[in-house]
Amino acid sequence: MHSERDLTVDYLARVEGEGAMYLKLQDDExxxxxxxxxxxxxxxxxxxxxxxxxxxxxxxxxxxxxxxIAYQTSACNAMExxxxxxxxxxxxxxxxxxxxxxxxxxxxxxxxxxxAPDFLGYAGGIxxxxxxxxxxxxxxxxxxxxxxxxxxxxxxxxxxxxxxxGGFFRVPTRSELxxxxxDLEWGLEAAVDTVRWVSEFPFxxxxxxxxxxxxxxxxxxxxxxxxxxxxRGIDIGPGQWPDIFEEExxxxxxxxxxxxxxxxxxxxxPMARYSLNFxxxxxxxxxxxxxxxxxxxxxxxxxxxxxxxVELVFAFEEALRLIGSYxxxxxxxxxxxxxSSTGHGVSEAPRGILYHRYxxxxxxxxxxxxxxxxxxxxxxxIEEDLRDxxxxxxxxxxxxxxxxxxxxxxxYDPCISCATHFLDLSVERI
Amino acid sequence: xxxxPKLAVWKFASCDGCQLSLLDCxxxxxxxxxxxxxxxxxxxxxxVIEGPYDLSLVEGSITTFHDANxxxxxxxxxxxLVTIGACATAGGIQALRNWADVSAFTSIVYAxxxxxxxxxxxxxxxxxxxxxxxxxxxxxxxxxLIEVVDSFLHQRRPNVPRHSVCVECKARGxxxxxxxxxxxxxxxxxxxxxxAICPAYDRGCYGCFGPSESPNVRGLAEWWxxxxxxxxxxxxxxxxxxxxxxxxxxVSDSYAQ
Numbered sequence: 001m002h003s004e005r006d007l008t009v010d011y012l013a014r015v016e017g018e019g020a021m022y023l024k025l026q027d028d029e030x031x032x033x034x035x036x037x038x039x040x041x042x043x044x045x046x047x048x049x050x051x052x053x054x055x056x057x058x059x060x061x062x063x064x065x066x067x068x069i070a071y072q073t074s075a076c077n078a079m080e081x082x083x084x085x086x087x088x089x090x091x092x093x094x095x096x097x098x099x100x101x102x103x104x105x106x107x108x109x110x111x112x113x114x115x116a117p118d119f120l121g122y123a124g125g126i127x128x129x130x131x132x133x134x135x136x137x138x139x140x141x142x143x144x145x146x147x148x149x150x151x152x153x154x155x156x157x158x159x160x161x162x163x164x165x166g167g168f169f170r171v172p173t174r175s176e177l178x179x180x181x182x183d184l185e186w187g188l189e190a191a192v193d194t195v196r197w198v199s200e201f202p203f204x205x206x207x208x209x210x211x212x213x214x215x216x217x218x219x220x221x222x223x224x225x226x227x228x229x230x231x232r233g234i235d236i237g238p239g240q241w242p243d244i245f246e247e248e249x250x251x252x253x254x255x256x257x258x259x260x261x262x263x264x265x266x267x268x269x270p271m272a273r274y275s276l277n278f279x280x281x282x283x284x285x286x287x288x289x290x291x292x293x294x295x296x297x298x299x300x301x302x303x304x305x306x307x308x309x310v311e312l313v314f315a316f317e318e319a320l321r322l323i324g325s326y327x328x329x330x331x332x333x334x335x336x337x338x339x340s341s342t343g344h345g346v347s348e349a350p351r352g353i354l355y356h357r358y359x360x361x362x363x364x365x366x367x368x369x370x371x372x373x374x375x376x377x378x379x380x381x382i383e384e385d386l387r388d389x390x391x392x393x394x395x396x397x398x399x400x401x402x403x404x405x406x407x408x409x410x411x412y413d414p415c416i417s418c419a420t421h422f423l424d425l426s427v428e429r430i
Numbered sequence: 431x432x433x434x435p436k437l438a439v440w441k442f443a444s445c446d447g448c449q450l451s452l453l454d455c456x457x458x459x460x461x462x463x464x465x466x467x468x469x470x471x472x473x474x475x476x477x478v479i480e481g482p483y484d485l486s487l488v489e490g491s492i493t494t495f496h497d498a499n500x501x502x503x504x505x506x507x508x509x510x511l512v513t514i515g516a517c518a519t520a521g522g523i524q525a526l527r528n529w530a531d532v533s534a535f536t537s538i539v540y541a542x543x544x545x546x547x548x549x550x551x552x553x554x555x556x557x558x559x560x561x562x563x564x565x566x567x568x569x570x571x572x573x574x575l576i577e578v579v580d581s582f583l584h585q586r587r588p589n590v591p592r593h594s595v596c597v598e599c600k601a602r603g604x605x606x607x608x609x610x611x612x613x614x615x616x617x618x619x620x621x622x623x624x625x626a627i628c629p630a631y632d633r634g635c636y637g638c639f640g641p642s643e644s645p646n647v648r649g650l651a652e653w654w655x656x657x658x659x660x661x662x663x664x665x666x667x668x669x670x671x672x673x674x675x676x677x678x679x680x681v682s683d684s685y686a687q
Binding site for chain 1: 441442443444445446447448450451453454456457459460463468472473474475476477493494497522523524526527530532534535536538548552568569624627628630631632633636638663666670671
């Protein structure tokens with residue numbers, strides 16, 4: 001006699017945007033699985049056509065309120081590539097500094113409010129605060145420091161106003177940045193405590209053989225610029241993206257699925273960055289990772305919470321370093337003149353690579369645009385994780401299995417608003 | 431604790447930034463969670479408490495048939511309904527589709543347009559149901575969000591001024607960027623609330639809080655043309671995050687003809 005089960009989550013909580021999951025099980029076998037993104041499409045690529053190249057950073061920021069700096073940076077990189085301008089080192093450093101603020105704010109939110117409750121059995125961070133008030137308060141303070149850094153450099157934390165193609169509208173004074181140091185020093189110690197806290201969580205025994213893809217830069221743990229590399233031989237400039245990757249449209253999702261041509265799924269985000277660029281972390285971040293039981297790679301997606309915490313340590317240290325060496329640039333931006341061309345840009349959003357491509361005409365009007373956010377790239381990998389996680393665990397109750405599968409989705413900190421520019425979990429047992 | 435008012439947060443087509451503003455109230459969030467019962471807020475918690483709700487905060491615009499029906503249900507369950515942000519209040523950047531052929535849009539983005547169900551337009555919540563208050567901004571201001579929640583909990587009108595960004599520049603001591611540097615600025619016709627950030631960062635206001643009370647958009651448009659701004663760029667400037675707000679739309683349409 002066959003046992004059939006359906007597990008359904010109609011509206012996945014604690015992710016950014018609207019998604020669902022549907023799973024149909026026949027005995028130990030997954031017969032159908034859909035990670036559905038029902039967030040309504042907003043057609044950014046289409047509405048960018050005919051806009052000025054200089055408008056892309058502010059318009060594309062509106063794809064995502066959690067990672068606007070990622071959108072602004074990838075858009076700037078692509079437009080600067082198209083215009084053929086180089087960004088001087090001091091402005092690159094400022095771009096990296098505001099990006100550290102976004103990593104701190106986004107990772108802080110995910111570790112404390114979206115992911116930790118899964119491991120500790122709470123519905124959310126606010127419920128967790130009833131039992132762990134000091135811990136949650138520290139998480140809030142840590143997140144606030146990231147937001148404050150973005151506000152000082154960008155004018156505000158959500159949709160900052162100060163980023164433009166070529167650099168910034170206004171660059172900060174030495175004293176504006178010095179005023180951030182005490183909080184960042186507190187944040188660094190709080191981040192170290194965060195690594196030690198999350199490393200004690202109960203982790204399912206689950207490893208996968210991923211193709212990790214991340215941005216890599218020879219001089220630094222890549223955030224705002226670099227080439228695209230993988231642990232299976234990819235090593236390309238952003239302009240070669242279309243040669244290696246493709247996007248596929250499936251019926252159950254309003255987000256396109258990205259894949260490596262003729263190879264399939266890949267994994268972007270903190271685990272990919274960590275595994276590909278471990279040597280470039282600071283010695284303290286490396287030491288904390290090792291103390292937390294991580295090797296130089298991490299292939300258990302549930303442990304991504306530790307990797308995020310390690311990246312928090314890194315982001316605080318890096319922000320302090322950048323502030324320590326800051327010299328106010330003479331000009332806030334370099335001039336970018338439009339020309340008929342195509343430009344490609346990548347950067348490491350908190351959730352992984354964000355790729356932008358624009359073609360513009362000689363007047364600087366956008367002719368076509370392509371935006372590939374990290375969650376689109378991780379969709380196949382998420383579905384494969386869910387499929388692989390079930391065998392050997394079908395004895396679990398629907399409630400337990402559903403909880404763990406939702407958790408497996410949240411391992412990716414999926415941003416559904418980004419991916420459609422969606423999550424609803426449904427498990428059906430046959 | 432059952433007497434605490436029930437708060438719900440709903441999402442339609444949007445970037446999540448305005449509801450994130452609630453989680454970004456780091457200093458007030460835990461106190462707020464004691465003052466109200468967070469009954470529905472999927473971005474923060476998987477627990478769901480059934481309606482009716484005392485206060486519903488609605489983010490995002492209506493772009494699908496399904497969502498047009500969903501907002502009716504939410505209104506029916508909500509004593510007070512407040513829209514948060516430019517998408518919910520004016521249709522958002524995605525309202526640019528209202529000037530375009532949506533089937534063409536779908537085929538640009540998606541290989542199989544038949545899989546996508548969407549309406550021809552992106553419209554504000556107030557086009558579909560009665561709204562008790564509209565909080566503007568792309569994104570909203572955290573300070574104004576706390577003020578609005580507090581005011582509804584205490585049954586008073588929110589203290590959210592409808593004057594222009596210019597007032598905030600004066601209060602902040604920022605010299606007028608249009609006078610000082612001849613930089614085109616939408617501040618004179620844009621509602622205050624952001625704190626007049628852009629001019630303080632050496633750029634003109636780009637109108638993310640939408641039209642202020644009784645704005646002279648046409649007058650400002652004429653001023654922009656004297657600064658040498660081409661009409662096509664004027665139309666683009668009025669057609670961003672609040673493009674479908676009537677005061678901005680009327681003038682952008684007249685220049686687009």
